Amino acid sequence: MTSPKRADYGIDAPGVVRNLLLVGVACLLVWLSVTLHWWSGKIPLPIPGQEVILDLTGTGLVLGVICFAMAAWMLWDSKVGKYRGREQLLDRITWRGDEQVLDVGCGRGLLLIGAARRLTSGTATGIDIWQSEDLSGNRRQATLDNAAYEGVSERVKVESANMRQMPFAPESFDVVVSRAAIHNLYQADDRLQALQEIVRVLKKGGYALIDDIRHIDQYAAAFARLGCSDIQRHGSRFAAFLLMLLTWGSLRPGVLVVRKDS
Numbered sequence: 001m002t003s004p005k006r007a008d009y010g011i012d013a014p015g016v017v018r019n020l021l022l023v024g025v026a027c028l029l030v031w032l033s034v035t036l037h038w039w040s041g042k043i044p045l046p047i048p049g050q051e052v053i054l055d056l057t058g059t060g061l062v063l064g065v066i067c068f069a070m071a072a073w074m075l076w077d078s079k080v081g082k083y084r085g086r087e088q089l090l091d092r093i094t095w096r097g098d099e100q101v102l103d104v105g106c107g108r109g110l111l112l113i114g115a116a117r118r119l120t121s122g123t124a125t126g127i128d129i130w131q132s133e134d135l136s137g138n139r140r141q142a143t144l145d146n147a148a149y150e151g152v153s154e155r156v157k158v159e160s161a162n163m164r165q166m167p168f169a170p171e172s173f174d175v176v177v178s179r180a181a182i183h184n185l186y187q188a189d190d191r192l193q194a195l196q197e198i199v200r201v202l203k204k205g206g207y208a209l210i211d212d213i214r215h216i217d218q219y220a221a222a223f224a225r226l227g228c229s230d231i232q233r234h235g236s237r238f239a240a241f242l243l244m245l246l247t248w249g250s251l252r253p254g255v256l257v258v259r260k261d262s
Contacts (some may be wrong), residue, residue, distance in 0.1 A: 006149060007109075007113065007145075007146040007149040007150050008108070008137070008142070008146065009078070009082065009083075009107070009108045009109065009110045009146065010078065010107065010108050010135045010136040010137050010138060010142070011074075011075065011078040011079075011135070011136040012074065012077070012078050012082070012134075012135055012180060013074065013133075013134065013135075014132075014133070014135070014136040015133050016074065017071050017074050017075060020067045020068070020070050020071035020074070021067070021068070021071050023063070023064075023067045024063075024064045024065075024066075024067030024068040024071065025064075026064075027059075027060040027061070027063040027064035027067060028060060028061065028064035029060075030056055030059075030060035031056075031057075031058075031059075031060030031061040031064060032060075034056060034057050034060065041055060041056040041057045041060075042054070042055050042056070042057075043056065082110060085211075086110055086111060086114045087114065089111070089114075089177075089179070089209065089211055089255065090111070090114050090115060090118065090177075090209075092209060092234065092255070092257050093175060093207055093209060093257070095118045095119075096122075097118065097119050097120035097121060097122060098119070098120065098121045098122045099115075099119060099122040099173075099174040099175050100122055100123055100125075100172065100173045100174050100175075101115045101116075101119070101122060101123070101124040101125065101173060101174065101175045101176075101177065102124075102125050102126075102127070102166075102168070102172070102173040102175070102176045102177070102201060103115065103124065103125070103126040103127070103176075103177050103178065104127060104163045104166075104176060104177070104178040104181060104182070104194070104198060105127070105128055105163060105178055105179075105180075105181020105182065105184070106126030106127060106128050106143060106158065106181075107128060107134070107135045107138055107143070107179075107181070108135060108137065108138060108142045108143050108146055109126060109142075109143040109146045109147060109156070109158075110179060111177045111178075111179050112124050112125075112126040112143065112147075112156060112158075112177075113143075113146055113147050113150050113152055113156065115175070115177060116147065116150075116152035116155040116156050117150065117152055119152075119155050122155065122174075123155055123156075123157060124152075124155055124156050124157070125156075125157045125158070125159065125173075126143060126156070126157070126158045126159070127158075127159050127160070127161040127162075127163065127166065128140075128143075128158075128160065128161075128181075129160065129161075129162055130160065131184070134181075134184055140158050140160060143156075143158050144156070144158060163178075163181070163182070163185075163194040163197060163198075164185070164190060164193040164194050164197060165197070166197045166200075166201055168201045169201075170200050170201065171200075171201065171202065171203045171204065171206075172201045172203070173201050173202055173203060173206060174203055174206045174207075175206060175207050175208075175209065176198050176201065176202050176206070176207075176208045176209070177208075177209045177210075178198070178208075178209070178210050178211070178212070179211045179212070180211065180212055180213055181212070182194050182195070182210070182212055182215070182219070183212050183213055183214050183215055188218065191215060191218065191219075191222075192222055195219060195222045195223065195226065196222075196226060199223070199226045199227065199228065199260060202260045203260070204260055204261065204262045205259065205260060205261075205262045206259070206260050207257060207258065207259055207260075208223070208228075208256070208257075208258040208259075208260070209255075209256070209257055209258075210255065210256040210258070211253075211254075211255045212253065212254065213250075213251050213252065213253045214250075214251065214252045214253070215252075216233065216252065216253070216254030216255075216256060217254075219256055220233060220256055223256070223258045227260065227261050228258045228259060228260050228261060229261055230258065230259035230261075231256060231257075231258050231259075232256070232257045232258075233254060233255070233256055234254075234255040234256075234257065235253065235254050235255045
């Protein structure tokens with residue numbers, strides 16, 4: 001007998017993981033070459049009028065360990081952490097079971113399917129443009145397969161659509177969720193357009209649940225301008241600050257729970 005297949009939600013930002021591993025290997029090779037006395041590890045910098053020496057003796061080891069640690073954390077979070085985080089995130093909404101739910105940038109269906117598991121008569125709809133650089137194996141069929149593996153196919157719908165122009169009527173959804181997706185719009189105006197679309201398709205009194213790795217303060221300010229006075233920010237600000245330092249400003253995570261005014 002074969003064991004049942006398990007849902008696979010992919011590796012987040014696979015290109016970043018690859019680059020961290022490559023840089024980590026390069027840094028450790030530099031440190032090893034200096035340790036074995038193949039060269040001095042000292043590089044003179046061409047600064048006029050000054051003698052400045054860049055010493056790579058210990059730098060390679062430190063940077064190599066940091067890069068490997070960051071890559072390992074990203075892999076752990078993709079394969080273990082985000083499963084646990086999904087339930088904690090969705091617990092921030094009080095569910096009836098009959099909601100119409102939209103997952104913006106659903107990827108392979110992590111939040112989409114998690115929400116569908118909490119529904120009885122409701123439906124969870126996911127939209128994405130399926131960019132593989134954002135998530136490994138990111139494609140519509142992978143999402144549908146995961147829905148089948150988790151037993152919620154009858155409550156899940158998936159569409160190819162851009163979050164800046166959603167193909168839905170105003171006030172179509174009771175709950176809109178999004179995880180690590182909106183930041184992939186690199187221009188602030190594009191992110192604002194996506195948030196405007198979220199508010200447009202959200203019913204009055206409905207909730208938006210946004211989990212992202214940066215721009216959270218910008219999102220909160222935008223929601224306030226768009227007619228949402230009940231905006232709650234969750235997550236440790238200290239942990240977010242520490243992660244920002246460790247990633248040289250790349251990651252500044254946060255969670256928003258937003259209620260659209262009635």
